[in-house]
Amino acid sequence: MKNLNLPDQNTWIGGKSEDCELQNGPYLYDPNTSEALVRSRSSSSSQIERAIGLANETHLDGAWSELGIEGRAPMLYALADELDAHVEEIAQLDSLNSGVPIRITRMFASSNGDTVRAVVQRALALGNAEALSADGRKVLIHRIPWGATALIMPWNAPSAMAVKKLSFALAAGATVVMKPSPASPFSTELVAKSAAKANIPHGVVSLVLGGANVGAQLVSDRRIRAISMTGSTTTGRSIAVAAGANFARLRLELSSNNPAIVCADADVDHAAKEIASGAMKLSGQWCEAPRRVIVAQPILQDFVAALREALAKLRIGSSLDDDTDLGPVAFEARKLELLSQRDALKVAGAEIIEIGSPQPTGWFVQPTIAVSADIDPGMEIFGPLITVQPSASDDHAIKIANSGHVGLAAYMFSSDIEKAHILGAKLQVGEVKINGTSVLDMSPISAQSFFGESGIGGHGDEDVFDFYSGKRIVGTDMKNLPI
Known part of the structure; x- marks a missing residue:
């Protein structure tokens, strides 16, 4: 913290920063120490109005979209x-805002530039x-941007999500208004500053700050024609309601209680190591993390021990320590909810296994296993708490896995790869990984849909790029048609 300068929390409109008009929001804390850092700031209603208005005007006058990708590419490369x-600065700010170990945020930050370049190459x-x-x-x-586009980011991967959404939107020719989570505003300031220094035209990129009221004003405005949001199902449902009357195009990546099935023939030690790794990535705050493990009854005790x-x-x-594998969760409310979920599981009869000792300060939650024959499938856990329950058969495991709040991802562990493929195809999710829990896609042309309550739209570069633009056909009509 001694060498880390926190950026000002500014609103950016028309490529220029300005003070947020509301400056006395709740405090932002260092999750490692519980130390109060600064008060959060919020853009005013009038600032949000100006940002939306400018994005809409810039779209209508074609200053960005009519350049074509060949005209936009040099500025996107810039x-x-x-x-x-800004790699190291972004990495430190993201780690401070989210509690994610800096080794991980540094990987994300160092790939931001290449994310933009890859999107530009795809668009070209x-x-x-x-x-x-x-x-x-x-x-x-013709590929035509829908219009002014709202980009709403989560708090667990602030810069990576901002850059991915921004690069696809800008490459498609859209004008954008970004809004980070009020819990993680810092690095998005550097993204907005970078866009301004790249000489992207006036009005193409704006940034507004604040909480639910700011988001509500943004997504309910009729001039916002597309909305890409990553976050909770509760917030996504509110956005869908607010934007529905305007028929705005939606891409909502929401939450999911992702299952991991460990079959009786699985390598128990390998499955345990992979699930531990996957569940604890991003301090347990990864939307596709394995959260509830369904284990064949004969190997249940061996798996729990492993x-x-x-x-x-x-x-x-x-x-912020280079040697850390598991940091704190991002903010106090996240910690309190996890502890409440742990206690509820215990009251319901689960065996609670806590690993290690509680940390004296900060928003740390010990890695915890909850073992029970009956786990509420609707309880979505977002942090270092894993539930484990037995299954009587592979079919029983599939039935459990498809129950409750599910739709993003799932995991299968078996020594029989063909069987794992057959079982995996029965899971009501967009992605099933066999014998692994990596964050990265399994193929350069990977694609996955968000099923159930896990959202609208999907992953995959082709699908994401298509989201930001519509198709318009222009051509010479056929002659001598009968009707």
Whole structure:
């Protein structure tokens, strides 16, 4: 903390920063120490109005969209270079805001520039329009941005999510208004500053700050034509209601109580190590983390022992320490909810296994296992708490896994890969990983939909790029048609 300068929390409109008009919000804390850092700030209603108005005007006058991807690309490459210049600062700010170990936030921050470059290369390869086969007539499909677009980020991966959403939107020709989580505003300031230094035209990128009231004003405005949001199902449902009357295009990546099935023939030690790793990534605050483990009854006790051993090897400490494996959760309310969930599981009869000792300060939650034959499938856990329950058969495991709040991801562990593929295809989620729990996609052309209450839309670069633009066909009509 001694060498870390916190950026001002400013509103950015038209490529220029200005003071937030509301400056006395709740305190932001260092999750490692519980130390109060600064008060959060919020853009005023009039600032939000100006940001939306400018984004809409810039879209309508075509100052950005009519450049085409060839005209936009040099400025987007400049944005990538600017982000590369802020890697360490962004990594430290994200670690401080989220509690995620800096080794992980540094990986994210160091890839931000390359994220932009990869999106630009994809957009250049697609071009602005595609010629269709039409018996010699000129018929083109044009990719047209929907209009002013709201980008709403989560608190667990602030800069990575901001950069990914921003790069796809800008490459598609959209104008944007960004809003980070009020719990993690710091690094998005550097993203907005980088966009301004890249000479992206006036009005293309704006940044507003604040909580639910700011988000509500943003997503309910009729001039916002597309909304990309990553966050909780509760917030996503509110956005869907607010934006529905305007028929705004939605991409909502929400929460999910992701199951992991460990079959009787699985390598128990490998499954335990992978699930421990996956569940504790981002301090347990990863939307696709394995949260509830469904284990074949004959190997239940062996698995629990192996999972306990794997979790005990994690180095718990400050998120800003290079040696830390598991940091604190991001804020006090997150810690309190996890402790409440742990206590509720205990009252319901679960065996609670806590690993290590409580930390004296900060928002730390010990790695915890809750073992029970009956786990509420609707209890979504977002932190270092894993539930484990037995299954009587593979079919029984599938039935349990498909119950409750599920839809994003699932995990299968078995020594029989063909069987795992057959079982995995029965899971009502967008992605099933066999014998692993990595964060990265399994293929360069990976794609997955958000099922159930886990959202609207999906992952995969092709799908994400398509979200930010519609298709318009222009061409010479056929002659001598009967009707």
